[in-house]
Amino acid sequence: MMTFLQAAEAVAVSEETRMGLWTLFVKGGWLMWPLLALGGVTIFIFVERFMAIRKASVLDMNFMNRIRDYISDGKISTAVNLCRKTDTPIARMIEKGIERIGRPMGDVQAAIENVANLEVSKLENGLPFLATIAGGAPMIGFLGTVLGMVQTFMDMSAAGGTVDLGLLASGMYVAMVTTVGGLIVGIPAYFGYNYLVARIEKLVFQMEANSIAFMDILNQPVQK
Numbered sequence: 001m002m003t004f005l006q007a008a009e010a011v012a013v014s015e016e017t018r019m020g021l022w023t024l025f026v027k028g029g030w031l032m033w034p035l036l037a038l039g040g041v042t043i044f045i046f047v048e049r050f051m052a053i054r055k056a057s058v059l060d061m062n063f064m065n066r067i068r069d070y071i072s073d074g075k076i077s078t079a080v081n082l083c084r085k086t087d088t089p090i091a092r093m094i095e096k097g098i099e100r101i102g103r104p105m106g107d108v109q110a111a112i113e114n115v116a117n118l119e120v121s122k123l124e125n126g127l128p129f130l131a132t133i134a135g136g137a138p139m140i141g142f143l144g145t146v147l148g149m150v151q152t153f154m155d156m157s158a159a160g161g162t163v164d165l166g167l168l169a170s171g172m173y174v175a176m177v178t179t180v181g182g183l184i185v186g187i188p189a190y191f192g193y194n195y196l197v198a199r200i201e202k203l204v205f206q207m208e209a210n211s212i213a214f215m216d217i218l219n220q221p222v223q224k
Contacts, residue, residue, distance in 0.1 A: 031144040035181040038133050038140075042185060045126045046192040053123055053199045056089050057206070064210060067094060068217050076101065089119035089203070090210050097214050109215065116207050123200050127193060134190035141182015148175025 060066075063086060070079035076098060083095035096115045100108040152172060 029144060029147070029178065031140055031147075031178050032181055035137060035140055035178070035185050038137050038189075039185045042130065042133050042189045042192065045130045046188075046196070049123075049126055049130075049196050050199075053196060053203065056119075056123060057199070057203050059088055059090055059206070060086065063091070064094075064213050064217075067098075067214070071098070071101075071217055089116070089123070090207055092119065093207060094210065094214050097211075097218075101218065105215070105218065108218065109211075112211050112214070116204075116211065119207070120200065120204060123203070127196060130189055130193045130196070134186050134193055137186035137189060138182040141179045141186070144178020144182070145175045148172060148178065 063082075066082060067079050070076070070082065079098050080095055083091040083098065093112050093115045097108050097112045100111045152175065
């Protein structure tokens with residue numbers, strides 16, 4: 001019987017907590033809704049870009065060895081099919097280089113670099129908006145703080161300068177809750193942005209390494 005009562009009490013406390021959070025959200029004013037929307041966008045962009053970057057970073061360790069063997073054996077079409085089957089930024093970059101075999105090395109290198117720049121641009125899609133949220137959300141929270149303080153002083157003026165905590169509570173809620181909301185959205189967006197940028201930089205390094213390896217394959221002497 002005590003266990004049932006304890007469970008009921010826990011449920012009641014949980015309900016009070018949820019109602020308390022919702023009440024705080026509402027008391028934060030209309031600025032909480034843009035912050036909520038920005039929080040949802042932050043989660044969406046981070047998850048979507050994380051999955052895309054992780055997929056782009058997957059590459060068979062023997063990929064370049066197989067490309068080297070195919071090119072050495074003159075199996076150019078087989079090498080191209082391998083790149084298309086692999087379907088990663090590095091593979092698409094190498095595929096473009098293979099298609100330029102027979103042209104001057106400068107043209108091959110330029111084609112590879114153009115594809116690499118395009119692939120990196122695709123991976124960075126959405127990151128500027130994430131960076132904007134990281135900087136803008138705390139500013140929206142700060143705007144709420146200013147508006148809340150203005151409301152507080154207006155309430156004090158309307159009350160003839162009398163300090164009444166109950167009267168000032170509305171403005172203080174707006175001032176404090178929006179600040180917290182802005183930081184809750186802005187801080188994860190900031191760390192998420194930097195994490196994704198670091199992942200892309202690591203992938204760019206891998207692309208450069210594979211580009212150098214491919215050019216070495218083309219420059220190596222033909223074995224008889």
